[in-house]
Amino acid sequence: MTITAGAHLNGVDTPTLFATLDAVKAQPEIAKFQFRAENTWQSGTHSRSTISGFFGAGQELAHENPTVVEADHPAVLVGRDRGPTPVEYLLPALAACLTSGVANIAAARGVALTKVTSVVEGDIDLLGILGLGGGAVRNGYEGIRVTFHIEGDADDETLRGIVEQSRRRSAVFDALTNPTPVSIDVVTG
Amino acid sequence: MTITAGAHLNGVDTPTLFATLDAVKAQPEIAKFQFRAENTWQSGTHSRSTISGFFGAGQELAHENPTVVEADHPAVLVGRDRGPTPVEYLLPALAACLTSGVANIAAARGVALTKVTSVVEGDIDLLGILGLGGGAVRNGYEGIRVTFHIEGDADDETLRGIVEQSRRRSAVFDALTNPTPVSIDVVTG
Numbered sequence: 001m002t003i004t005a006g007a008h009l010n011g012v013d014t015p016t017l018f019a020t021l022d023a024v025k026a027q028p029e030i031a032k033f034q035f036r037a038e039n040t041w042q043s044g045t046h047s048r049s050t051i052s053g054f055f056g057a058g059q060e061l062a063h064e065n066p067t068v069v070e071a072d073h074p075a076v077l078v079g080r081d082r083g084p085t086p087v088e089y090l091l092p093a094l095a096a097c098l099t100s101g102v103a104n105i106a107a108a109r110g111v112a113l114t115k116v117t118s119v120v121e122g123d124i125d126l127l128g129i130l131g132l133g134g135g136a137v138r139n140g141y142e143g144i145r146v147t148f149h150i151e152g153d154a155d156d157e158t159l160r161g162i163v164e165q166s167r168r169r170s171a172v173f174d175a176l177t178n179p180t181p182v183s184i185d186v187v188t189g
Numbered sequence: 190m191t192i193t194a195g196a197h198l199n200g201v202d203t204p205t206l207f208a209t210l211d212a213v214k215a216q217p218e219i220a221k222f223q224f225r226a227e228n229t230w231q232s233g234t235h236s237r238s239t240i241s242g243f244f245g246a247g248q249e250l251a252h253e254n255p256t257v258v259e260a261d262h263p264a265v266l267v268g269r270d271r272g273p274t275p276v277e278y279l280l281p282a283l284a285a286c287l288t289s290g291v292a293n294i295a296a297a298r299g300v301a302l303t304k305v306t307s308v309v310e311g312d313i314d315l316l317g318i319l320g321l322g323g324g325a326v327r328n329g330y331e332g333i334r335v336t337f338h339i340e341g342d343a344d345d346e347t348l349r350g351i352v353e354q355s356r357r358r359s360a361v362f363d364a365l366t367n368p369t370p371v372s373i374d375v376v377t378g
Contacts, residue, residue: 011232012233017267024316031314031316032312032314033312033314033315034312035277035310037280037281038308039284039285039288039307039308040305041305042200043200044200045289046200047285049284054277056266056315064263065270069278070256071282074245076245076250078206079289081254083252084224084240086281086283086361087282088243089281090361091224092226092260092275092278093260093278095226095227096228096260097276099228099230099236100268101318103233104233115230116236118228119225120226120227121225122223125220126221126245127220128363130220132210132213139364140367141360143371144369144371145373146373147375148376150375150377159375159377160377163373169319170328171275171276171330172329174328174329175279175330175365176368176371177368177371179367180333182283182333182335186336186349187338187339188348
């Protein structure tokens with residue numbers, strides 16, 4: 001891989017990106033991260049999460065600003081629509097993950113992007129979560145489709161190759177397409 | 190299942206919840222939903238998604254208010270920290286999904302909840318997405334742990350049973366623990 005373009009192509013600090021890769025090669029344990037969210041039930045299907053602190057690069061860190069994530073059900077699903085449904089948040093997570101990869105990979109390959117947009121659609125049959133599917137309908141999405149529109153100073157094949165490489169390196173794409181172990185502990189009282 | 194308590198226990202409109210179940214039983218096709226997000230790349234690893242319209246109950250619908258989801262990388266991951274990383278959004282999605290189920294199921298079972306909080310932790314080794322894991326490190330979370338604190342007018346076993354039933358009916362828990370087909374289309378130019 002060769003750095004062929006300006007240091008901040010696509011707004012990516014490419015020298016720092018490559019320096020970070022070198023630092024991780026020299027000390028692989030700094031790549032171990034732990035992300036976190038805290039959630040507090042509000043009322044009905046409405047809950048509020050906060051994303052702030054995380055562990056990474058061998059230390060406790062925090063985002064510059066905490067992010068509040070509101071989730072609820074819309075009226076048609078017997079909620080008060082104080083925010084998207086929880087399962088909807090998987091869709092921007094996927095789009096954003098693929099898009100950040102596209103920007104980084106394009107910068108590393110010397111491609112200047114002028115536009116990257118995407119639409120994500122997730123089909124879900126709520127017979128699953130409603131317990132009315134007779135075991136034949138899953139709870140989650142039956143399928144998710146992402147459609148990218150991407151423009152830049154490279155040919156069609158190169159632009160498609162950047163999206164494909166982003167897919168291969170995407171944390172969210174992996175988390176959705178492959179099983180992740182999830183444990184749930186409960187403290188009562 | 191018996192409705193044993195007030196119509197709005199836990200802020201859940203239980204009569205409407207049961208009426209909705211009856212409506213879906215009579216007309217299962219109204220349970221087919223499609224959720225969507227639109228994403229626009231901003232700069233570097235920063236992108237902005239919007240969640241607004243969706244299809245459900247046989248019609249095009251929209252949330253009362255669109256929700257904007259900002260995602261970026263923190264400085265330690267060569268971003269400008271305009272929002273959480275994309276993969277962090279999976280954690281509030283999971284907490285919120287389980288929590289909305291807990292409130293609904295508790296209401297259906299006549300249990301008044303006084304507090305439901307949770308912490309979600311996701312361990313991820315970034316050697317995967319950095320392409321430095323030699324194929325042995327996955328891109329996504331190695332594991333996710335949810336810890337619930339739940340209080341209400343029921344014994345420990347009942348409260349644990351509510352969380353367990355919510356897990357069994359959770360869309361996000363399923364989406365993370367089982368594979369979801371994801372397709373990616375690219376339009377260039």
